[in-house]
Amino acid sequence: MTDAVDVTLTINGERRALRIAPFETLLTSLRDRLGLTAAKRGCNQGVCGACSVLMDGRPARACLSLAADCVDQDITTVEGLSTPLALSPLQAAMVRAGAIQCGFCTPGMLISLTALLQECPQPTRDDIRTAISGNICRCTGYQKIVEAVVDMIAASAA
Amino acid sequence: MNTIHTAVGHSFDRLDAAEKATGQAQYVDDLYRPGMLHGAVLGSTHVHARIRGYKLDAARAIPGVAAIVTGEDFRASRTGAFCKDEVPLARGKTIYLGEPVAAIAARDPESAWRAAHAIDIDYEPLPTVLTIDEALAADAPLVHEDLANYVKIAPSFSQGNVLWQCRVEEGDINAAWAQCDVVVEDVFETAAQHHMYMEPCGALAEVDRSGRLTIWSSCQSVHLVQQRVAEWLAIPMGRIRALAPKIGGGFGGKGGLHVQHLAAALALRTGRPVKIVLSRVEDFEMVRSRHPARIVMKTGAKRDGTLFAREASILLDGGAYADESPAVLSFAVLMARGPYRIPHLRSRGSVVYTNKLKASAFRGFGNPQVTFAGESHIDRIAEQLGIHPVDLRLRNAVDAGDRWVGGQTLPACGLRKCLTKLRSAVEGAPALAPPAPKRRRGIGYSAFTHISGLLSTACNIYLRSDGSVAVNTGVVDIGQGSDTALTQICADALMLAPDRISFASPDSDSSPWNWKTAASRVTYMAGRVVLAASLEVRDKIVRQAAEIMECAVEDLEIRPGGLVGLKGVSGQSIGFGQIASHAINRLGGPIMGASSLLFDGERMDPKRALVEGFAFGNIGAYIFGAQAVEAEVDEVTGAMRVLRVWSAHDVGRAINPRMVEGQIQGGFVQGMGYALTEEM
Numbered sequence: 046m047t048d049a050v051d052v053t054l055t056i057n058g059e060r061r062a063l064r065i066a067p068f069e070t071l072l073t074s075l076r077d078r079l080g081l082t083a084a085k086r087g088c089n090q091g092v093c094g095a096c097s098v099l100m101d102g103r104p105a106r107a108c109l110s111l112a113a114d115c116v117d118q119d120i121t122t123v124e125g126l127s128t129p130l131a132l133s134p135l136q137a138a139m140v141r142a143g144a145i146q147c148g149f150c151t152p153g154m155l156i157s158l159t160a161l162l163q164e165c166p167q168p169t170r171d172d173i174r175t176a177i178s179g180n181i182c183r184c185t186g187y188q189k190i191v192e193a194v195v196d197m198i199a200a201s202a203a
Numbered sequence: 204m205n206t207i208h209t210a211v212g213h214s215f216d217r218l219d220a221a222e223k224a225t226g227q228a229q230y231v232d233d234l235y236r237p238g239m240l241h242g243a244v245l246g247s248t249h250v251h252a253r254i255r256g257y258k259l260d261a262a263r264a265i266p267g268v269a270a271i272v273t274g275e276d277f278r279a280s281r282t283g284a285f286c287k288d289e290v291p292l293a294r295g296k297t298i299y300l301g302e303p304v305a306a307i308a309a310r311d312p313e314s315a316w317r318a319a320h321a322i323d324i325d326y327e328p329l330p331t332v333l334t335i336d337e338a339l340a341a342d343a344p345l346v347h348e349d350l351a352n353y354v355k356i357a358p359s360f361s362q363g364n365v366l367w368q369c370r371v372e373e374g375d376i377n378a379a380w381a382q383c384d385v386v387v388e389d390v391f392e393t394a395a396q397h398h399m400y401m402e403p404c405g406a407l408a409e410v411d412r413s414g415r416l417t418i419w420s421s422c423q424s425v426h427l428v429q430q431r432v433a434e435w436l437a438i439p440m441g442r443i444r445a446l447a448p449k450i451g452g453g454f455g456g457k458g459g460l461h462v463q464h465l466a467a468a469l470a471l472r473t474g475r476p477v478k479i480v481l482s483r484v485e486d487f488e489m490v491r492s493r494h495p496a497r498i499v500m501k502t503g504a505k506r507d508g509t510l511f512a513r514e515a516s517i518l519l520d521g522g523a524y525a526d527e528s529p530a531v532l533s534f535a536v537l538m539a540r541g542p543y544r545i546p547h548l549r550s551r552g553s554v555v556y557t558n559k560l561k562a563s564a565f566r567g568f569g570n571p572q573v574t575f576a577g578e579s580h581i582d583r584i585a586e587q588l589g590i591h592p593v594d595l596r597l598r599n600a601v602d603a604g605d606r607w608v609g610g611q612t613l614p615a616c617g618l619r620k621c622l623t624k625l626r627s628a629v630e631g632a633p634a635l636a637p638p639a640p641k642r643r644r645g646i647g648y649s650a651f652t653h654i655s656g657l658l659s660t661a662c663n664i665y666l667r668s669d670g671s672v673a674v675n676t677g678v679v680d681i682g683q684g685s686d687t688a689l690t691q692i693c694a695d696a697l698m699l700a701p702d703r704i705s706f707a708s709p710d711s712d713s714s715p716w717n718w719k720t721a722a723s724r725v726t727y728m729a730g731r732v733v734l735a736a737s738l739e740v741r742d743k744i745v746r747q748a749a750e751i752m753e754c755a756v757e758d759l760e761i762r763p764g765g766l767v768g769l770k771g772v773s774g775q776s777i778g779f780g781q782i783a784s785h786a787i788n789r790l791g792g793p794i795m796g797a798s799s800l801l802f803d804g805e806r807m808d809p810k811r812a813l814v815e816g817f818a819f820g821n822i823g824a825y826i827f828g829a830q831a832v833e834a835e836v837d838e839v840t841g842a843m844r845v846l847r848v849w850s851a852h853d854v855g856r857a858i859n860p861r862m863v864e865g866q867i868q869g870g871f872v873q874g875m876g877y878a879l880t881e882e883m
Contacts, residue, residue, distance in 0.1 A: 082233035083226020085451075087401050088483040095401060123226035136224040140216050143861040146869065147682025148223030149230065149401035149451030183401050183452050184682050185865055186872030 052113050056081065057125030063112070071115050072096045072107035075122060083123035083152040087181070094180035097153040098122050104160045104179075123152040126159060135159060138197035139190070146184035153180045154190055167198060210694035210701055214861035217687045218706065219449065219680070228449045231405040231421050232480045239407070240269050240308040242469055242479030243315035244462060245322055246488055247297035247304045251329040251344070251558040254296055254304070258323035265318040267310035270472040272465070274304065279437040284459070285818055286366060286525035287354040288347055291435040291464050296329065298346050299523040299558050301488030306462075308469040308477045331558045335497055335518050338364040338555040346523060346556035359529065359816035364556045366521055367529040369536045369816035371608055374547030379512035383503030386512075387583045391500060391576040395520075396493040396876075397883050398565055402451020404490055405480030408466035416467050417444045421451065423458045423681055424719030429711040435464045436471070443467070445711040453681035454873070455564030458721050459526055461490050492883060493565035494531055494554070495520040496572040500539070502580040508590045510599045513580075515539035517552030517573065522561040528554045529818035531562070535569030537817070540608050541577040542618050542652035542827055543599040548608060564721060566873065570653060575878075578649040592648045593626045596829070600650070610808030611823055617853025618827040622650060625829045625851040635846060641838045644846070648831045655727035656824030661715035661799035662732035664693065664740050668787055670765045670779030672697060672740070675707040677714030678729045683866060685725045688858040689733045696737035697744075698763045699779075715799065726858060727824055732798040739796030747782045750790055828852040830871070843879055 075081040087095035096107040099121035161176035274294030309315035330344040360368040406420035425445035433440040469477040503512040521528035532554040539550040585592040680686040748767040768776030804823030833847040
């Protein structure tokens with residue numbers, strides 16, 4: 046086995062120094078070392094999207110990223126999307142629309158949708174569907190997730 | 204009784220939604236305990252093989268390994284809900300590929316996984332049984348040689364690889380065929396499906412100094428976890444406390460044990476907390492699936508479209524262990540008539556053992572398979588008779604007052620309304636642009652029925668000294684939102700805002716018995732006990748208030764916001780807090796309500812129907828629905844696309860309409876996956 050490496054990751058604006066195995070995934074570093082458990086281990090093979098994080102604003106699979114490869118990027122997890130006192134408008138819209146059932150896919154959905162809205166503040170329904178096409182939800186049938194974003198845009202335009 | 208409409212019928216935000224939206228919600232894999240070890244499970248590499256021995260030295264030599272358990276370490280008898288055939292880890296032989304054969308605890312997940320895969324098991328391969336036909340062949344190898352000696356909860360035929368048989372008959376089927384003008388007969392086959400809850404199965408077990416276990420797990424019932432772990436570890440139930448953190452979906456797949464007993468056994472061995480979370484692949488291989496089915500169905504009707512006779516012969520592939528197969532089979536047999544008046548019925552079935560992953564409860568519980576067959580037949584008959592498929596369904600739809608198979612009276616039925624509304628929605632919808640060349644479109648209809656009432660459940664409620672309310676049911680919210688719906692029912696009865704009510708997280712130490720979150724039963728069954736216990740609390744509040752205010756109970760009313768006042772006199776009121784404090788300190792003791800319930804619907808009438816091998820006690824509370832789908836098929840590739848969907852459901856009174864919509868939408872998409880894309 047290879048020795049440990051020292052890395053410093055930038056997560057939700059904070060610098061975090063870790064000594065990790067070179068093959069450790071970002072998901073393991075986040076969950077098992079840093080206590081940031083919002084990103085979920087749903088499949089650990091890049092299929093389900095529950096582990097999604099933002100890397101320099103773009104969605105990425107934490108389970109397929111080696112932590113040692115992520116030292117130059119700004120990483121945002123769902124813990125970084127809201128303040129302790131207030132939900133982000135997207136989070137609030139998901140709550141209101143009934144877009145959350147078991148909630149296990151929700152962090153990944155929020156990451157993909159946050160990235161979409163940063164790139165395209167007025168997405169169409171098709172844009173929304175495309176943005177979450179890499180996030181599996183087994184409970185909701187996706188309808189209310191799409192509606193949450195549509196409602197949020199309509200409310201902010203009103 | 205007063206009918207109060209405050210909280211019920213409103214789409215409150217789910218109680219746990221904000222917690223889930225911020226990533227704070229904790230599922231079992233998000234829990235970490237001091238000194239915690241990580242577990243791994245080794246699956247068998249053979250479909251069917253005798254286990255001749257274990258070589259554990261290489262695994263033990265891996266640094267950080269703390270304990271290894273194999274089937275030889277569990278001496279408890281076989282257990283199971285209907286047929287006691289299951290062992291905690293394969294013992295003597297393994298009977299499906301991936302069956303857990305050993306479990307390991309180590310200091311980190313990688314060491315545990317490497318150690319598990321360093322175990323060398325000496326297997327002697329045996330002939331396999333992989334299909335229903337192979338299982339039923341005259342000289343088939345036996346999956347369970349000792350089946351005749353297994354304990355079963357009800358009498359049923361079982362022999363060879365046939366685990367269970369069930370039969371329901373009404374009318375005179377043999378004479379009926381001659382009176383039919385049209386008869387269709389087909390064979391329908393359906394495939395296995397994985398539950399694919401987003402959260403893989405996992406458990407964390409911890410043992411205290413006295414040897415008492417605490418088990419957090421992804422489950423559908425803390426009480427069943429407590430009971431089954433106690434059986435498999437051969438320890439008293441009181442030495443186990445089962446808890447449920449947030450659950451990332453279940454759909455039936457987490458209704459029985461998965462790794463709880465393994466985490467518990469390893470925790471007892473090491474004296475340290477042990478967490479086991481299955482990988483997605485292990486979860487697919489080790490947990491459970493929906494039953495593959497082969498259904499031979501024959502349906503006959505009169506020329507005017509009156510359905511007259513149906514015969515269904517159902518074969519389910521139950522896989523390696525019984526689990527809930529006898530009940531799934533029984534329910535399929537019962538539901539094969541569909542929601543129609545068919546006077547002559549013979550429905551029977553067998554579930555067989557094969558050397559495959561065990562099949563068990565999965566959303567619908569045997570009903571989707573037979574409904575697929577039955578509804579296909581309704582369409583074939585409609586086509587042959589030149590009747591619109593909705594008209595044929597309407598002509599034969601059951602109604603309130605009708606008898607169900609077995610003779611139970613239907614107290615209410617919205618099926619006709621569902622079909623009528625569905626048809627107007629479809630016919631009123633704007634036409635889509637015509638399909639591209641080489642693509643064809645069609646609209647298909649279906650109707651269905653299901654149950655919500657079975658088995659038992661309980662609730663206790665008490666009033667705190669500040670007038671807020673504590674509700675405890677033991678019900679596990681597996682993601683569908685029952686915590687919120689049940690809170691609304693209590694809030695409604697006591698005219699309180701839902702935020703004045705706390706809903707206890709299920710805990711086998713303190714929560715009253717609840718069978719499980721399954722069979723679409725929680726809102727109906729637990730809802731009834733929550734309502735009954737709330738009304739008991741309400742009565743006691745009013746009686747206590749009468750003592751304080753020195754007036755008659757009849758002169759008092761409860762008012763929104765936790766007040767009791769004099770009828771017709773505004774302002775003359777006292778609060779629930781003052782009432783609770785008075786009870787606690789001066790008169791009568793704390794105000795509490797409790798209710799327990801075993802499903803109390805009408806029972807089957809043995810004089811009306813022949814029923815054999817039926818694995819349930821009493822079930823009922825039928826619900827109805829109808830759906831339509833507009834789909835497009837590519838004539839060249841065969842690719843299918845669903846373009847539009849209409850759903851009409853008789854849900855009774857919706858406690859939280861938006862959550863009901865979420866169940867319908869989510870259930871539809873899961874069913875669409877079952878029909879069109881999923882396989883395993």
